[in-house]
Amino acid sequence: MSATDGTPLLLAYAAVACTLLSGVVSLFALRRYPGFLHFGSFLFLFFSGAASIAAGGWTLLANLTVNDRLGFGLPWLAWHVRIDPLSGFFLVLLGTLLVAISLYGPSYTREFARGPAAQPLPPLGVFTALFVIGMQGLLIADDALLFMIFWELMSLSGYFLVVYQHQHAANRHAAFIYLLLAHVGALVILLSFGVLAAFGGGLTFDAMRAARLTPLWATIAFGCAFAGFGIKSGMVPLHVWLPDAHPVAPSHISALMSGAMIKMGIYGIVRLSYDLIGDVRWEWGVVVLIIGTASSVLGVLYALMQHDLKRLLAYHSIENIGIILMGLGLSMIFLGSGHRMLGTLGLVAALYHTLNHALFKGLLFLGAGSVLYRTHARDLDQMGGLIHRMPVTAFLFLIGCVAISALPPFNGFVSEWLTFQTALQAPALTNGLLRTMIPIAAALLALTGALAAACFVKAFGIAFLGKPRTRRVARAREVPAGMQGGMGLLALLCLLLGVLPTTVIEAMAPITQLLVHAALPSAAAQGWLWLTPISPTVASYSAPFVVAAIVVVFGLGYLFLKRGAVPARRAYAWDCGFGHLTQRMQYTSTAFSQPIRRVFAGVWKVDEHIDTLADAGPVPRVTSLHYSVHTHDWSWLWCYVPIGRMVLAAANRIGFIQTGNIHTYLKFSFVTLLAFLWIVS
Amino acid sequence: MGIASLDLYSQAIVLFAALALFTSFIMLAQARMMPLIFTFAWQGLLLAVVTVLVALVSNHPHLYISAALTFALKVVVIPWLLYRLSVRLGMQYDAEAIAHPTLLLLGGVALVIFSYHVAQSIVHLSGLATRNTIAVSIAIELLGMLLMCARKSAVAQVIGFMSMESGIFFAAVVSTYGMPLIVELGVAFDILVASILFGVFFFHLRDSFGSLDVGQFNRLSEANQSMPLREAAGEPSAGDPA
Amino acid sequence: MTLLEVTLLVPLLGGVLLAIVGHRPVAGWINVAVGVVTFGAALAMALEVFADGPQLSPSRMFYIDAFNVYLVVLTAFVGLTTSIFSRPYMRHEVERGRVTDRRLRLYHSMYQCFLFSMLLALSTNNLGVLWVAMELATLTTVLLVSLYRTPEAIEAAWKYFILCGVGIAQALFGTVLIYFAAESKLGAGRDDTLLWTVLHDMAGGSLDPAVITLAFVFLLVGYGTKVGLVPLHNWLPDAHSEGPTPMSAVLSGLLLNVALYALVRVKMLVDASLHTNLAGQLMMGFGLLSFTVAGLFLHRQHDVKRMFSYSSIEHMGLITFGFGVGGPLATFGALLHMTVHSLTKSAIFVTVGHACQLAGTQRIDQIRGLIRTQPAIGWGLLLGTVAIAGFPPFGVFISEFLLLMATMKSWPWLTIPLLAGFGVAFAGLFRHMQRMVFGEPPPGQKPVEANMLPVVVHLALVLWLGLAIPGFLSRWFEQATILISGASPL
């Protein structure tokens, strides 16, 4: 590899090296020298993030593909390494989050250094580093073995991060389920690689690209890959590990997990189905679309029922993965039925949403972390009124909420808009079933968007608005500048990606060139101001105008209304004449989502209890009233518990082998011998 | 071709094979301790005699050694050892109740038939006598194993084990004129050590369990302990983790 | 005197010496020293073999080729590290009064005898002597299993004795049959008929298939019992759980390997003279059964050492399956798996031993919060379990990966039970391991004197193998693979 062309790969190596260094440094972060973690480790993480951004950005902009080999691995299979626009894109995504986290982390991890939540620090730093190395490595891996090594490294170190605060049984349980599903998923992925290797006659990705699969085996390989990577990205119904695992990890890790790790599943799906298997079939697209739709709708509905902030965010990751999958499914459908341009559009929408979700979900988790850092509360119903105490955090968190609720002019809206546009090209298809199915899916996407908006009105409104519900919350302070900086960076990017979609889409052209040998020529045909994915007459959107208009309205309002007006007077809120309003009269999160719970009853397994205490007397009147509601995830009760029971039942049945009676054992070997003799004679 | 057509030597071999098989059956049926040990000694004697016979006919001098070894071990040392032990443990007059003795014997017969069936496949390789003796030795070995499965007393198990080895040696002697000497010696050594260890263990067993009834040795059973099903991959996650 | 003789004699003499020295504190050190010498000699010999091909000793009694030489080195190495571990461990046992001085003497001497018997079994060229050595290994370990003299230990030892004795007897019968087959070809009266080299040279089709098949069945059942294949495995958990922990480490780290080695040697003969894949298919069936059943058993364990012994059964099943599949890729994977499994499993038993001393019990539900009380032990157990569960970057993952790929190539549908087995086994291991390592420790739990050097070394080696297989090692494996499967994976 020549000096200039190889630079991105060298940068990627540098990134991995920096991550490694951060891990090594944090080994010294014993209880007496926490500084090694707070500063050293995160400093190197910062460099690593910057290097990944540089590497990825370079490959994207210069449209490079660099191969390399490292002298590790099996004697006949060196480690094959390759960086191309697709991996570059994900490297940029990962690097951005890393930079944000390295700004955020130093202050956040202080609460682990001392105080009630004190933990040994080295594991945190080391496994964070390994976790990141796993992701960086699998992005640049170019053979199945290396890919799986880094993939499993990612899952495994993720486990150690989830179980980091292992004194709570809930964390241990969550970590166990997480690792179990991750392992099963990895095995299924292995199967798919096995099929490809068997046909391609080699474990390198190049051999797999060259493989010519029969449709049946191609579908098997795709099915395995989709299932395996789907577990990692948390698609319904394989998602149960996610809402348990993400919340219990330290918040900056949750941000990495929801922002980057589950995206690796998306990367895997794209890499395998578009790049390695090659010819995509529309039937796969149908499956992906259906599962994606289910994930998005169910994800947001489950999220609505949560009152643990981080758990709520975790469920929203499921929803957004669903949206990404919808884009992918549409792209597969269109590609499979020969509409290359529309397939490209779907792919772009999916990748764009991947990037966006990484940004705003990272931002939201960091925000939740800030709240946790100051109030030690994860339950929404204990918060409230934080906007007065933590104005900056509140503002940044609000940006995240607006972005994830797909509202213009932020980035979430652009990608969903692109997905809609793809869906609206359904008439181009000849299959009548698809032509009806796709718009329905689009309508369900709209439902998802509206529900997400409802959910984040609830999240932000209950947590940051209104009056504080506990004393600790009332005493909360604003978080340190570093944490604000980390969140601010992501918030800024959310806005930029929302306002300048044309630039981003143009930057993505190399990816689509690589995968489907097509790009969106007309996307920026009208200049950077106008986003016209298909053609100006079909659809167009100009985010800058939106921003401008809102700014203008504010300006005018200031000029003509606020300036010179009598300053506002404060007064009590309207209390219907009943006297003082306490904070306990506010709507709780449960109350907020109650109408939706009634409308969509049956999506959850709801058990609701109201126990009233009435004092005896001539007229019994209720003195105390306790209301509790729990919503359970059906997919848990239907998929996982039965399997677990099955295995344990089998384990219990099999016990008869080990009776402890030596006669039985002798009989075993006797019968075995006779049986074999019978077989061979 | 019938047995009449064989030469005297082969006839003798077959005869002794039949006798050895017969002793195995006796051991299978013999409930009392002393006769059991004696029958085992008889079997050893037969084995030794056969070895000598083979050594005479096909002049393999080292077979004399193995014959001597067999005699020493299987006729003298081990039976004597077992006898002493059972006297020391005060169980020389024990008679354990065999469950379904007739069934056991029928099973033994079935095993003999089965081993003939198995030996069928090597008929082309060698003469009638060899094949039959191999069949017989397989039968003796399997019968020994059956004995181990059927009997409760540890001593009976040891005897079954030893008679298995006798069967194997029978095959070795008759079909291949014995094993190479080094192997013979090694095996003999192993058997000796084994029998001594067995002796040691009888006392340990008696001390820890109060009897030599192997049916009682099931402290390490797993059959009764089982995992509660509630732990099926953890209980369903409630809306809020505790 | 040749290096081989050194390798063999040193442990034997060491055993005698230790029987004399007895329980004095220096005995532990002597044990270690003997291990060092043995390992050095083995390593030197290995390099010789590696330099100039297989060696046949002048008496043709010993034969060292690529296949068994690395097992010899492995055995010597694990024997050494385990002796390093056993020194503080046994001292602690003596302090706790579980082991008297007489038994300590017995332990040390038997330990070296056991190593000797295994080295003999590995290096001999005579199938009969191989058998004798295997039986010897059984006899020596029986005494070690019953070292504590508790009823459980006695019972376990008795079962081990009887079951393995019976099994070994079958193996002897199989050996006799092979001798018979060979002699009927070579003619009577030769004393080299049982030499593996001779048999292997003339095996090409000329041994009688019927007899060889019969022989293989007996040998499979026989040595399979010692490998611990379901349903012949029942002795294994008992023996592992009741004996002293260094014992368990060498049992599942080495003895199982040696038994499997014997089985594979025989399979090479059978495959050469039998032109069907019967042997392979029998081994595949056996292996798959053991693999899945043991995986299920992991879930229902209450005793930590028992649990890991089941995991040994599981991995032995996997290796047997791999050898059964045959072909260069699978064979390479199986060989690699033999290595990494014995390294990892012995490391695990070392940590488990310390953990049990720490918690004062072997019951899983009473071991808590190791990582808090003594992080070294906690992390050791954690990483060991992670490695044995087949997570990269540890070497176990590589071998399992190769086995899966090979299976996918030749028997695609068998991958499904294989994957199910992996999942079940993993769940079984971790659900228990997590409880022991994490959580709050019970009050008053104090650290113990532990020598974690073996664990570190073993895990480091396994990690190294997982990241990159060094050249000479890979060439060893390659030569062995060529020997066994007749083709090179490269």
Add this chain to the structure above:
Amino acid sequence: MDSQLTAWALAAAQALLFIAAAPLLAGWLQRVKCHMQNRAAPTVWQPYRNLSKLLRKRMLLAQNASWLFRAVPYIVFGAMLLAAAVVPLIAVRLPSAAIADMIVLVGFFALARFFTALAGLDIGTAFGGMGASREMMVSALAEPAMLMAVFTLSMTASTTNLSVATGYILEAGLVLRPSFLFALLALAMVAVAESSRVPVDNPATHLELTMLHEAMILEYGGRHLALIEWASQIKLMIYAVLIVDFFFPWGIATGFGAKALAVGVMAVAAKLMLLAVLLVVWETVLAKMRLFRVPQFLGFSFMLSLLAMLTHVVLETGG
């Protein structure tokens, strides 16, 4: 270039006209309603008076109100302004239509709603929470129905650009499309729900059990209230104009000539007045329904729009 300039000027003029005329429509609606209910009617200019009065009043803020509370009215008004700018009122083919298409329009409404709901929660009274929660529930149900209906149209016209779609329908002339019938009904029901009219909500009441929209803005006063009121009037008018444009676009100006524009103004004014009368009749004959019957109402409209989609795919394109 010059034509570009005039076109932009015209677009700006149309947007201004739009927001200027919105209170008028509200006033007309009020007047007709009073007549129909035999009440003494205020003039059609009454809304303007209200607005100007509110704009001049001194601000009164709840004590817990945060900066968000103050910012919301401007955001809401800005969103509505944008929406008004892209809907063709008197002429099609205006460049401003390219700023946003139908989906973005829905996005603007969602933006406004999102922040209104937040404002409702900001004070920390039970009213605000109740209003916000109910409003979000209703909108969650209304949005898919609306988008489904919009999709039907955009699939027919193979564009999501409002002006282009209107132009397409205009050129296609009178085509009896069953899908449009269903879409019209669905859109009408959604419009009623979204602009918080009877039977889903009653803008005239302050009885907490029946309040949706009003409950959220209960704490607003002064210029904030004015902006919000004005915004909701614009919203109502946007829905009306959308219905008019999609289903009866005839008369709207296709060129920028003065005559054409005058005709366009006349036509749209007439159509809106007519539509208002229909709405009043509807509101008068119906009673407000219980909150938990609203889902059925909206579900019905979703069903209708689905039907529209199906008929479009099955009958009209013969897939």
